[in-house]
Amino acid sequence: MPVQLLKVIKGKSEIPLPSHLQKEDLKQLQEGLDHTNKYFQGIVVLSYPLTKLGDGTDFFKVVLQDLDKWCSRSNSINVLIYGKMAEDCAKVICHGDTFVVAGFKLAKSPTAREDGRHGCHLEVSEEAGSAIYIYTAPRTTAASETASVSVAPKYVYTPLNHLKDGTIVNLYGVVKFFKPPYVSKGTDYCSVVTLVDPSNVKLTCTLFNGNLDALPKIYKVGDIVRFHRIKIREYNGQMQGITSAGFASLTFDGTVGAPVVPRTSSKVYTFMDEEQKTIEDLRVWAATNLSISGPAAKLSGVQPMLYFDLTCQLVGKAKVDGSSFLLKVWDGTKCPYPTWKVPVEARDLEGEKVLLHQLRNLTVDILVYDNHVQLAKSLKIGSFLRIYSIHTKQASAENEDFSHIEFHLHGGTCYGRGIGVLPESNPDVKELKTFLESVDLADSQGMESMSSVELDGTFNNVTVLTDHQDLSNTELKTILNSTAPQQYRIRAKLRTYKPQKLYQSIKLHCSKCNSLREVPDGGDFDLILQGAAVTAPNPDLHNTSWYNSVMWTTQDQKQRKIAIHFVKHDEMLQQPEDTLLMVEGGTLKEIWKLTKRFKCVIPVRSTEDHLELLDLSAPFLLQGNIKYYGCKQCSTPKPIKGLSSIAAEQRPSWEPSEIAQVLGIEQLQYVFVMRFTLVDGTGALNAYIFDYEKFFQIPASEILTNNFLQEKMQMTMNTLCPPGRKLDDLPWLECFIKSYNVRDAMKHQVYYQIFDTTVAEDVV
DNA sequence: TTAGGATTGG
Numbered sequence: 001m002p003v004q005l006l007k008v009i010k011g012k013s014e015i016p017l018p019s020h021l022q023k024e025d026l027k028q029l030q031e032g033l034d035h036t037n038k039y040f041q042g043i044v045v046l047s048y049p050l051t052k053l054g055d056g057t058d059f060f061k062v063v064l065q066d067l068d069k070w071c072s073r074s075n076s077i078n079v080l081i082y083g084k085m086a087e088d089c090a091k092v093i094c095h096g097d098t099f100v101v102a103g104f105k106l107a108k109s110p111t112a113r114e115d116g117r118h119g120c121h122l123e124v125s126e127e128a129g130s131a132i133y134i135y136t137a138p139r140t141t142a143a144s145e146t147a148s149v150s151v152a153p154k155y156v157y158t159p160l161n162h163l164k165d166g167t168i169v170n171l172y173g174v175v176k177f178f179k180p181p182y183v184s185k186g187t188d189y190c191s192v193v194t195l196v197d198p199s200n201v202k203l204t205c206t207l208f209n210g211n212l213d214a215l216p217k218i219y220k221v222g223d224i225v226r227f228h229r230i231k232i233r234e235y236n237g238q239m240q241g242i243t244s245a246g247f248a249s250l251t252f253d254g255t256v257g258a259p260v261v262p263r264t265s266s267k268v269y270t271f272m273d274e275e276q277k278t279i280e281d282l283r284v285w286a287a288t289n290l291s292i293s294g295p296a297a298k299l300s301g302v303q304p305m306l307y308f309d310l311t312c313q314l315v316g317k318a319k320v321d322g323s324s325f326l327l328k329v330w331d332g333t334k335c336p337y338p339t340w341k342v343p344v345e346a347r348d349l350e351g352e353k354v355l356l357h358q359l360r361n362l363t364v365d366i367l368v369y370d371n372h373v374q375l376a377k378s379l380k381i382g383s384f385l386r387i388y389s390i391h392t393k394q395a396s397a398e399n400e401d402f403s404h405i406e407f408h409l410h411g412g413t414c415y416g417r418g419i420g421v422l423p424e425s426n427p428d429v430k431e432l433k434t435f436l437e438s439v440d441l442a443d444s445q446g447m448e449s450m451s452s453v454e455l456d457g458t459f460n461n462v463t464v465l466t467d468h469q470d471l472s473n474t475e476l477k478t479i480l481n482s483t484a485p486q487q488y489r490i491r492a493k494l495r496t497y498k499p500q501k502l503y504q505s506i507k508l509h510c511s512k513c514n515s516l517r518e519v520p521d522g523g524d525f526d527l528i529l530q531g532a533a534v535t536a537p538n539p540d541l542h543n544t545s546w547y548n549s550v551m552w553t554t555q556d557q558k559q560r561k562i563a564i565h566f567v568k569h570d571e572m573l574q575q576p577e578d579t580l581l582m583v584e585g586g587t588l589k590e591i592w593k594l595t596k597r598f599k600c601v602i603p604v605r606s607t608e609d610h611l612e613l614l615d616l617s618a619p620f621l622l623q624g625n626i627k628y629y630g631c632k633q634c635s636t637p638k639p640i641k642g643l644s645s646i647a648a649e650q651r652p653s654w655e656p657s658e659i660a661q662v663l664g665i666e667q668l669q670y671v672f673v674m675r676f677t678l679v680d681g682t683g684a685l686n687a688y689i690f691d692y693e694k695f696f697q698i699p700a701s702e703i704l705t706n707n708f709l710q711e712k713m714q715m716t717m718n719t720l721c722p723p724g725r726k727l728d729d730l731p732w733l734e735c736f737i738k739s740y741n742v743r744d745a746m747k748h749q750v751y752y753q754i755f756d757t758t759v760a761e762d763v764v
Numbered sequence: 765t766t767a768g769g770a771t772t773g774g
Contacts, residue, residue, distance in 0.1 A: 408774080
């Protein structure tokens with residue numbers, strides 16, 4: 001028998017073991033077989049806190065996983081360590097270590113049914129003549145070979161490209177697709193979740209649980225999950241995840257910069273700094289690598305014959321028949337189409353009668369079928385819901401001028417069809433609640449009558465001309481047959497426009513070189529910040545005559561250095577809300593936090609002798625929610641010291657344009673760029689809207705970060721071009737357009753642009 | 765056990 005030994009071997013790739021020992025794999029670990037002179041080797045995937053048994057003996061439990069082989073049930077086994085060996089092991093062991101044990105006793109595992117691990121466990125102690133060899137994996141600073149290891153179990157997370165059939169693993173992933181929990185045909189709720197991670201491998205997991213709360217609380221694609229003890233199996237040639245005994249999950253909002261707060265029903269879970277970092281990294285990865293979906297659909301933006309997810313509040317519900325159930329919901333916006341009202345007996349309709357009446361023009365009827373009925377029945381009036389993959393069906397009734405629209409949640413769970421209840425703490429719910437409270441009910445009732453006036457054709461001043469009142473109208477046919485450039489006044493209808501997704505109309509424009517650029521997303525900015533953070537702030541540049549500096553080092557493994565330079569006014573620091581600061585080495589989240597508190601934030605980096613702006617793909621200035629960008633082509637950055645001239649002004653206003661000027665930046669302006677297809681019965685032409693603020697009376701710079709303004713713009717477009725209307729029923733628009741020539745070597749084209757026109761005040 | 769993603773009927 002080997003000697004009683006606990007040997008720690010660091011930094012060696014091979015474990016020198018006594019030559020008489022032979023390796024055994026999990027399959028060979030069976031009761032009744034001789035294990036003398038045999039050893040078992042596995043990776044530590046979990047360790048429990050060191051405890052004392054009733055008789056005072058130290059006790060330590062670790063879980064080993066055999067990464068090479070597996071038996072039919074599982075690939076992990078419990079190892080119970082007693083006495084001095086327990087104490088010694090607890091001190092040194094870390095997850096990821098390779099653990100070799102010889103001279104063990106094999107016994108039936110009483111917990112195998114619960115934990116899904118090997119049917120036997122290994123008992124190890126000095127008294128039994130056991131030997132343990134540990135090959136230590138690289139330590140992180142936080143977990144450096146100390147007893148802290150045993151305070152909480154350590155988990156190993158497997159990337160999705162390293163999953164093996166028959167294993168039980170822990171993993172992280174970004175939700176790429178999900179079906180909200182639904183009642184399965186068996187005894188449990190079921191939820192199907194497809195994950196993806198930076199290895200770009202997908203994993204579809206089928207999760208069952210009799211308790212709805214035990215399934216992950218996923219609300220949208222892009223949420224991030226952490227699964228513990230998920231079983232991996234091969235199915236149809238692909239890896240598949242399925243709940244195993246002891247499955248547990250945490251779910252996080254996938255938005256970069258959002259608080260990292262897990263959604264879980266577990267009362268006890270481990271979550272540490274490293275894990276917070278993992279979530280933040282996954283968010284940035286997802287933002288940069290996965291296609292981001294636009295803002296969620298509102299009732300005001302629904303399109304017929306499509307599917308959409310709706311975040312809404314339940315106002316009423318009613319049984320219809322055995323296989324369908326009615327939900328009456330609202331989201332504060334008005335559906336631009338006439339909507340279908342499902343006839344139900346008044347006594348079957350649940351909900352506050354007064355409210356149902358008040359909101360009658362804003363609620364829509366959603367008919368849910370089959371498997372969704374049971375869940376729908378259990379919903380509480382007033383609760384906030386997200387209904388996934390609602391079908392908007394256009395149905396034309398006879399003797400009606402235009403068709404109405406129906407909302408169905410068909411049976412089945414294809415494409416994630418289903419209903420999820422959102423908690424009041426959900427950020428989308430908070431935003432919706434605020435919006436619902438702001439809705440003026442009198443207004444929405446007025447809208448109904450306005451529509452009918454419009455239909456009569458007596459109400460047509462949806463646009464206002466701001467100049468050139470003397471110009472008379474020209475037919476589109478005449479304009480199309482004329483040479484450019486010229487200016488016209490026209491009367492036309494807006495047949496369609498592009499982009500239909502209004503947030504896509506926002507671009508950045510350089511007035512000097514006339515170029516247009518897409519608005520970068522947060523991921524690009526984050527990458528630039530990460531690149532800049534590699535160079536530490538240069539202390540020689542700190543505390544000058546015009547700014548005060550502070551610097552500190554982060555506590556995480558990266559030991560990142562952050563410096564903030566507060567620009568002074570009259571030798572004094574100003575109130576935060578008046579202060580401009582420059583920041584070095586900050587992350588996206590940190591910068592975002594600084595913008596909440598300080599007037600202006602300029603990300604910079606150190607060189608040997610001065611501070612300078614980052615690459616101009618990043619904003620050169622952040623003020624509140626707005627990021628200001630400079631033109632890469634036309635800017636010639638000047639020394640950052642130029643800011644001191646503004647700081648010296650009597651009352652520095654820190655106007656972005658002024659900051660841009662002293663820094664040599666040609667500032668890009670946010671603009672709406674849209675294409676309107678106009679018709680007047682004589683012809684059709686495409687005219688561009690190129691608008692900073694005037695046409696919509698909404699600043700283009702603010703729309704991307706302001707849902708209310710997006711809502712307002714959608715309403716405006718619905719008035720100019722009401723969806724689902726016949727051409728005859730569209731309102732007339734009066735506008736000015738100018739024609740201009742665009743020539744290149746190959747061709748010559750005439751373009752049209754709308755100018756000196758604005759949307760009427762009672763429309764917006 | 766259940767489902768194993770992949771819409772359209774009422």
